[in-house]
Amino acid sequence: MTLPASWLPVASDSDFSVHNLPFGVFSTGLEQPRVGVAIGDFIIDMSTAAQLGVMSEAGVAVSVFQHPTLNPLMSLGRPAARRIREILQRQLTQTDSFLHKLAAEVLVPQAIAQLHLPVAIGDYTDFYSSLEHATQVGQLFRPNNPLLPNWKHLPVAYHGRSSSIVVSGTPINRPNGQVLPMGAEVPIFQPTQALDYELELGFVIGKNSKLGVPVSVEEAEEYIFGCVLFNDWSARDIQRWEYQPLGPFLSKNFASSLSPWVVTLDALETFRVAGPEQNPEPLPYLRTSGALNFDLNLEVAIKPQDVSETVVCRTSARYVYWNIRQQLAHHTVSGCNLRVGDLLATGTISGPDGSGCLLELTEGGKKPIRLTDGTERTYLQHGDEVIMRGHAGRGDVRVGFGEVRGSILDSPESEN
Template identity: 55%
Template sequence: MSFQPNNPDLKSFIDVSKDSDFPIQNLPYGIFSTPNQDARVGVRIGDFVLDLAGLSDAELLKDLDFDHSVFYESVLNPFIELGQQNWRATREKTSQLLQKGSPLEDKKDEFLFPVADVTMHLPVRVGDYTDFYSSIEHATNLGKLFRPNGEPLMPNWKHIPVGYHGRASSIVVSGTEIHRPKGQILPKDADKPIFSPCKTLDFELEMAFIVGKSTNLGESVSIKEAENHIFGMVVFNDWSARDIQKWEYVPLGPFLGKSFASSISPWVVTLDALEPFRVESPKQEPEVLDYLKYEGKHNFDINLEVDFIPQNGEATTISRSSFKYLYWNMAQQLTHHTVNGCNINVGDMCASGTISGKDENSYGSLIEITQGGQKNINLKGGEIRKFIQDNDTIVMRGFCQNENVRIGFGEVSGKVLPAK
């Protein structure tokens, strides 16, 4: 499906550099505040944030036939609840206002705020969070590490999008500092655990989608309807305490090793903006059950990068991966999530699981890059790491690019502080 806002020939009166993630063809939604204004809904264009509440006050959005009070909210949930037709109408209207010759051009200083002058907030109220395990390369790499003498993939892996229900309250926006988690750890060759700060702290390079349409308990979302229930996507860092996780995860799975924090990028990029970057999914063998069969292209060619920044040091890019590698796509994830009648709500977040590519330069976690801590990562300036140390910062980026346009997510960053 094609929308006018995706036209690569569109030009804004805002000067947007060619390497910006936020041209007029993107227009993602977020929540921002200024020193003089409370948190409200904004749209990103280049290095500026467009104030939708301010536009409504000035009657520049009167073509939008819904209650504009949603633009004054401190989360996107009320806006998302208006439905897909209204998200699209708002994006189209915003695109028109940002084009050369629009009535906004002469008033731009009233409604456009430099990104450097605003504070970004968590864009949605996250009611529930599910983490999937959808990269076959990542699952195979970890299987080889954890079960060196067995099959890397568990027998169910190619039949269902494996996932677990995670902790929603500890999802935080980019820039939030993370304290090193504490918990039970089983030291090597020991027969009982100790209580300790995590010693092998890791990141996980993921993407997440935000549910845009609720269902009732007992209802299922079909594979054909799944993407109509998705508002947009963010870059997602699912911090991981590997030593805590290793001790606790049998028999019920991750708990304290994951629930201490997950970080997301602040701008929600709509599926409409990503439309030009659809690609085929990897071939699935054996054949999946009927409810998971789909037609068309449901993966997106999103380039992903991870920078490692030691305290007082410079950034080293240690991974370059792509969302297109995912074995299980978002439509399959959401369909499987609801096939048992589990209800979903606007603002719920579903993460992809770690996204790894086919070689070590595209692995999406330190446990893979260092082979479980056996190899060193050499950083610029001479520093060496196996896992994350106190005062290290991890930065992740995601963007799509073709010969016409670049559509990006910005970045999600997080600095690790010592355990409290």
């Protein structure tokens, strides 16, 4: 549904239109972090707005908006967040609204705000749900049999580390670990020389499930509050040595970057599309139908220090093979319970038109890519900034995530 224009000017290419209104956590000066909602170049200070009565009809305690994470708000359930968003949309499109009269008190320019990690993340699970990514990576190591036998039967995943998930803009230290040089029989200890990014979406859990009780695919979206951009940094040389037989460990646990604004599923509803055909047909507990993927335009850019960026990937989330309903149902079918604040990530998103990591793009470091400044990359170098963006658009309606950024700092050991 197209809404009337907002009385607050919003650029046509802004990710934060009145159709979006994502939730986040911000602070200004010495004030404590608190809940905000993005609109154009501004943030609605939800704590102040609630104290002044703007949200009185929402039936939500003011303290929910004064918290330094979204967890208390998410715990109220998707219907409560929907009411808040609908009230704000109405207040932003009516020139005689209470919010308009109080604009000077409740609107904070994003340029002067500090954005914080929006969610206290409990558990984090990283899936492997892009067929193009799994196939292209598999071909690097198993040219004749790129997909393992289980891949098209279940959403493959591993449990990640939540303590090292950071908000966009946080510098990333190059990790150290064991690496097995080509032709060597014993490993050496050194900073990774194959630092990579992974373009992903993350889905934030907003409702507890019960231990021992699976969540069906039909119920799954009741448990999802919203979606973020996610960069799961990876050290490929450390990963090659450590991942067999149990999978990645130090090569993934050092950092993941998350965008500061959580876009609700309600805001993404307009952009639903059918995902790829699944063959063979999944087992009954994983069967879904209809438009369950999201047509989100995604891109990755690399920006070396003091030079312009180069866009190295453009793709779409519509290509994800295992959708979020299937991921959540599979996660809980064993009886594993989900808690508010948990994060489920898609794994690297690639498509027929773009590769979501350098491992694919450079064919395992064999084919360097050339950047705008004339330099080449197989993997990330000191000072490189990786910028990921995502948005959906249809007609005059645009909904986006903003950016998730991170710059690479060399580890102290690599400077000696």
